[in-house]
Amino acid sequence: MLGNNTGTTGVDNEIAENGFKNIGAWILGRNMFSPYRGLHNTDWKGWWGENPPYHVPTFILTNHKREPIEMEGGTTFYFVTDGINAALEKAFDSANGKDVRVGGGVNTIRQYLNAKLIDELHLVVSPVILGSGENLFTNLDLTSLGYKCVKNISSEKAMHLFINKSINA
Numbered sequence: 001m002l003g004n005n006t007g008t009t010g011v012d013n014e015i016a017e018n019g020f021k022n023i024g025a026w027i028l029g030r031n032m033f034s035p036y037r038g039l040h041n042t043d044w045k046g047w048w049g050e051n052p053p054y055h056v057p058t059f060i061l062t063n064h065k066r067e068p069i070e071m072e073g074g075t076t077f078y079f080v081t082d083g084i085n086a087a088l089e090k091a092f093d094s095a096n097g098k099d100v101r102v103g104g105g106v107n108t109i110r111q112y113l114n115a116k117l118i119d120e121l122h123l124v125v126s127p128v129i130l131g132s133g134e135n136l137f138t139n140l141d142l143t144s145l146g147y148k149c150v151k152n153i154s155s156e157k158a159m160h161l162f163i164n165k166s167i168n169a
Contacts, residue, residue: 011155019122024095026058027087029108033060033077040066046077057094059087061108084111106134116145121163 007013034044040062046052051072059078066079080087091100102112112118123136142148142163151162 008157011153012157012160015122015153015160019101020053022098023054023056023101024098025056025091025100026054027084027091027100027102027108027112028058028060029105030060030062031105032103032108033062039064040079042066045069045071051075052077056098057091059091061087084108084115084117088112088117106136109136110140113140113142113145113147116165119165121147121161123161123163125159125161126157 033046034041036044046069052058052075055074057076057078059080061084062079062081064079065081068079069077071077078090080090088100102109102118109118109121113121146166146168147163148166149161150164153160
């Protein structure tokens with residue numbers, strides 16, 4: 001837990017730590033950045049305070065223009081209004097040869113999966129019932145899109161599924 005000494009170690013922590021290695025840029029959907037709809041609330045700078053966890057350029061998919069926001073720790077939020085391909089191109093250009101991570105939410109991940117633009121999906125299933133929300137897999141046939149589960153790791157707290165795009169897809 002960030003800033004708290006009550007976190008745990010083990011396989012889940014190791015996988016989470018590895019998920020931040022070699023990341024040169026992030027892509028997030030608008031809802032992952034802000035609870036506001038419509039025009040941006042320019043006072044809002046994200047959920048994380050002055051030092052977001054990204055520490056690299058982070059591209060926010062949105063329908064509304066906004067100037068970039070520089071934050072502590074190396075995170076700069078850029079707002080992309082011309083679609084997933086433009087965001088991906090900008091992210092790759094700024095990643096300096098490192099990986100680009102699509103961090104969500106559901107609509108953003110679905111768009112990239114449907115376009116076959118995700119090479120590896122790390123899906124975490126946890127035995128917690130959260131209620132209703134967006135379903136990642138509704139009307140999404142990963143097999144026909146060329147994806148398959150290549151690895152799974154389970155712990156007491158979660159099951160980690162690693163889903164990769166076939167080379168031929």
